[in-house]
Structure formats: C-alpha cells, structure tokens
Amino acid sequence: MTPQEFYDHLAAAGFVLNDQQKAQFNRYFELLVEWNEKINLTAITARDEVYLKHFYDSLAPVLQGHIKNQPLTLLDIGAGAGFPSLPMKILCPELEVTIIDSLNKRISFLTLLAEELGLTGVAFYHGRAEDFGQDKTFRGQFDLVTARAVARLQVLAELTIPFLRINGQLIALKAAAADSELLDAKIALQTLFAKVDETKDYQLPNGDSRNLTIVRKTKETPNKYPRKAGLPNKKPL
Structure with missing residues (x-):
C-alpha cells in the first residue's frame, strides 16, 4: 500500500487526511526505520508494508466505527512502536x-516520536501492566484500552480490564478469527466482570485476515486482579 493508496482508502472511508496528517505519517515511517536500527521495534520496514500492516491495520477501530474523534481516554498496552494508538491519534487528534x-x-x-510529530494529549510510562493495574492513578480510569497482537484474550483480559471504567471497552486487534480464544477466555471474562460485545472478522485491502473483538467491563474488577507480574501468563484464569 503506497502512501497515496493509504490516503485514498481512508478518503473512501470518509477520512480525508490534511497535509499535516500526511506529514505526520511520513515522519512516523522515517523515525520507525531510523530507530529500528538501534532497537528492535518491528520486522516490517518497507514503506508500503508499514503503511498497510502498521498504519492502516492500526486504524481498524476507527474505520470500523468503534472509536471517533472525541476526547476519550485511551490506554494502549504493549504498544511497542506505538501501534495501534498513535496512528489513531493522528487520525483522531482529540x-x-x-x-x-x-x-x-x-x-x-515514543517520546521522541510524539515531539517530532507535534502530538499533544499523549503520555508514556515504562513498566508492567500488572503493576500499573494495581495503581489507583491508572486503575478504573480509562474509557478504552487497546491491544494489538499482545496476548490471547484469556491473558489479555486480566492485563487490561482493571484499567477500564465501568462500561469501558477493551478493543483487541487480532491477526485471525478469535473463536477458540473466546471459548478459552470465558472463565476469565466472568471472573473479571466483563462480556464480549462484538467480534468481527474482516480483511485488509491486500486480503490478509484480521479480527476485532470488543469486550465491555460490566462491574468493578475484584481487587486481586491483575495478579503479580508474570502470573497472568503462567497461570491464566
């Protein structure tokens, strides 16, 4: 997907990028490739692949209508090089x-990237989700939590649901259909007082399969969750 094809696909979906947004995506690509030589950020570095498999892929929650340009609080867990939250921030600056x-x-x-792109309303923290999930400054404070290919839903739920306000949503971006994950996560979701609102399979413009699963928090998370760092992975609910 060339940058122009990226602009055209977004325009067809009702999102016409201005010159600043185009420049932000271009600079994002440049810094990603530059920094990838120092630290391992991504295995994908070709421009057309980055625009498709990182930028366009990250925008799925917006393109599918789950996130709008509103002053919502969004937490991205394990974002790595900023995916999916920072491409969404460029498209939806509020x-x-x-x-x-x-x-x-x-x-x-990410700190340098935000400065170079002129992004405001962003904050970056170093640490484990399990630790921050027990911090009252973060626990129960967010409208949305996003995670892209971080962990199976059974584990991901414990890492993310504690951060949400009641009726807040986890938006999980997956590379494939989530049927088996949903089955495995049933007990975890019940334990954490969360329920699946929607799961949807779709395709990228090149035909690659993707899945978007939306989980809503229905009650306060029991205080014992998330458990200590490492336990959610070692002993899933």
Missing part, C-alpha cells in the same frame, strides 16, 4: 492517549 510498555528504550522512541 483522543487522549496513554501508553504503557515494559521496555524503556521503546518509551524513549
């Missing part, structure tokens, strides 16, 4: 974006 990542070098990249 979003208030927070990213938590366990690698400080990635936080350094």
